[in-house]
Amino acid sequence: MQAISDAELNWRDYEIHSRREIAALMRQLFEKKQLIRLAIKGEAHSCLTSLLHVATDTGTIVLDRSVSREQNERILAAGKARCETSLDNIRIFFTVEGISETTFDGSTALRATFPASLVRLQRREFYRMTTPVTHPVLATIPLPAGQGESEDHALLPLADISCGGIALLDNMGLLGTTIGQTFDNCVIGLPDIGPVTGSLQIRYALDVPLLNNKTNRRLGMQFIDMPHASLSAVQRYITRLERERNARLAGLA
Structure with a gap:
């Protein structure tokens, strides 16, 4: 049985652009409290976060902050970040932009716009x-x-x-x-x-x-x-x- 290497992947086969599908996936990530690995381009370090709120009417999400103040400052300065998570054992990648500081439930958090697209990378051989x-x-x-x-x-x-x-x-x-x-x-x-x-x-x-x-x-x-x-x-x-x-x-x- 053949395996598919990263070099052979055609990422466009896994890419989603539909705003409705993206909104539905954001809601599922929120409802299942999935951890999200967030990283700034060019940095080796990342932080774990999760969705605190999903607003489909405005196309925005609220993310928990990093525990590191310095890392939060770099995220805000960059204004965008790469995210990796999983849903039903399927890897999901997307980029959020327009990151700004906001307040949610009395605590400081990160606000961002919906990703323009995301990649759902289904590679488990026995997922049916x-x-x-x-x-x-x-x-x-x-x-x-x-x-x-x-x-x-x-x-x-x-x-x-x-x-x-x-x-x-x-x-x-x-x-x-x-x-x-x-x-x-x-x-x-x-x-x-x-x-x-x-x-x-x-x-x-x-x-x-x-x-x-x-x-x-x-x-x-x-x-x-x-x-x-x-x-x-x-x-x-x-x-x-x-x-x-x-x-x-x-x-x-």
Whole structure:
């Protein structure tokens, strides 16, 4: 399974410019009290802060101060700072500008404007996004000679997807349950992204019981030697699913 190095990353694939999405993410960071590492460009040292307030109507945030008075003075003098944090184990980077001193709940704090853009860097191989049920994502899996009764391929819906692989629903048992079996030239049709092709290897098989006394067979499939272009397409699709989920949670869709 291939890993993506920092040198191979196309940061634009992870960048968000939508003000509504940025506002929704700022609210989530505030509600979950996520720590934020704040640093001034050119300085090696950083400080930990958190969001004290998010004002979506004015597009401003209030950040806790550094414990160092000298560092606060440098932050105010710079007027902007780089921030790094995480949300649901996804790294987030952004730059805040227009930093000024303000008062919040009787204490001195830092006020700044919403970032113009931010980067959500989803790189955990096993972080999985559930795929739509109403319009399922389909995978075409070529079958070895003699494995399919009448077809030379299986067309199966995905249950979820990650940068490390997918979970398939194989209720007809077309692929078997042999751990380690690899299927080459598989094609996954990603909506609005396009088809991606690669090899899939069975890593687990699980029969999930249903209320009607039947079972759903779920197969965990790992990507094997997936081309970088295909991994980038998978990442773009995951990012799109996350944006749609965040929009629903924020009441924007």
